[in-house]
Amino acid sequence: MYGYEITQAVEERTSGELTLTFGALYPVLHKLEDEGLLVTQSQEVDGRLRKYYMLTPTGSATAVRKVDEFERFIQLMRLLINPSPTVTFGH
Amino acid sequence: MNRLSRDQLTRLEQQLQQTRPHQALQAELLDHMASLIEQRMDQGHSFSDAFDQVIQQANPQALDQLKDLYLQEFPTQSSTILLRPTRIGLRHQRRPATKPFQYMLLSSVLTFLILMGFLVVVSRPLAIPIDAFRTGWGALGLTGILAIRWWLSRRNPKPKRYQTT
Numbered sequence: 001m002y003g004y005e006i007t008q009a010v011e012e013r014t015s016g017e018l019t020l021t022f023g024a025l026y027p028v029l030h031k032l033e034d035e036g037l038l039v040t041q042s043q044e045v046d047g048r049l050r051k052y053y054m055l056t057p058t059g060s061a062t063a064v065r066k067v068d069e070f071e072r073f074i075q076l077m078r079l080l081i082n083p084s085p086t087v088t089f090g091h
Numbered sequence: 092m093n094r095l096s097r098d099q100l101t102r103l104e105q106q107l108q109q110t111r112p113h114q115a116l117q118a119e120l121l122d123h124m125a126s127l128i129e130q131r132m133d134q135g136h137s138f139s140d141a142f143d144q145v146i147q148q149a150n151p152q153a154l155d156q157l158k159d160l161y162l163q164e165f166p167t168q169s170s171t172i173l174l175r176p177t178r179i180g181l182r183h184q185r186r187p188a189t190k191p192f193q194y195m196l197l198s199s200v201l202t203f204l205i206l207m208g209f210l211v212v213v214s215r216p217l218a219i220p221i222d223a224f225r226t227g228w229g230a231l232g233l234t235g236i237l238a239i240r241w242w243l244s245r246r247n248p249k250p251k252r253y254q255t256t
Binding site for chain 2: 002042049
C-alpha cells in the first residue's frame with residue numbers, strides 16, 4: 001500500500017470517522033521503515049514516484065503482538081469503565 | 092478517473108518546492124497531494140479549486156512542523172544531492188575539536204625526543220658503572236636506597252579511595 005491509499009483505507013474502514021493526515025502518517029511510516037518493520041518499493045505511476053510499503057516478517061510478527069496488546073488494553077479499559085458485578089475494587 | 096497532466100503536476104511540484112519540505116518527504120508528498128487533487132476532481136471540482144484546497148491543507152506552517160519533526164527524528168537522513176556537502180560539512184565541523192588532540196600528540200612526541208636526547212647526551216657521563224654494585228660497598232648502597240624507599244613509603248601512605256554510590 002502507498003501513503004494515500006493507507007489514508008483512504010483508514011477513512012473507508014472507519015466510515016469517515018477517522019482521517020489520517022500526511023503529517024501524521026509519513027513520520028510513522030518512515031520510523032517503522034527505519035526500524036526494519038517495513039520495506040518499500042518505489043514505482044513511477046502517472047509521471048510521479050510512488051512508494052509502496054510492505055511489512056517485513058519481523059513487522060508482521062510485531063503487528064500481531066501489538067494488536068494483541070492493544071486488544072488487552074481495550075479490555076482493561078472496558079473493565080475500568082464498566083466493572084463486572086463479580087469484580088470488586090476494595091470496600 | 093482524473094489524472095493530472097504533466098503541466099498540472101509541474102505546477103504542483105513548483106508549489107511544493109516553495110515550501111521546502113524535508114527531502115525524505117518530497118516525492119511522497121507530491122504523489123499524496125496529486126492523489127488528493129485527483130480525488131477532488133473526481134468529485135466534480137475543477138483543477139484550480141482542487142489545487143487550492145489541497146495547498147491550503149499543506150500550508151507552509153504544517154510543512155515546517157513536519158520538517159522540524161523529521162530533522163529531530165531522522166537527523167542522518169538527507170537528500171542524495173545534499174549528502175556529500177553535508178558529510179564534508181560535518182567533517183569540517185569536527186576538525187576544530189581534533190586540534191587539541193593534535194597539539195597534545197605533538198607536544199608528547201617533542202617531550203619524548205628531548206628526554207631521549209637528554210638520556211643519550213647527558214646521562215652517559217653521569218651513569219654509575221654496573222661494576223660498582225658488585226662490590227660490598229655497592230651492595231650496601233643499594234640496600235640503603237631500598238631501605239630509604241621503604242621508610243618513605245611508610246611515611247606517605249596511599250590516599251584512601253572513596254566510593255561513590
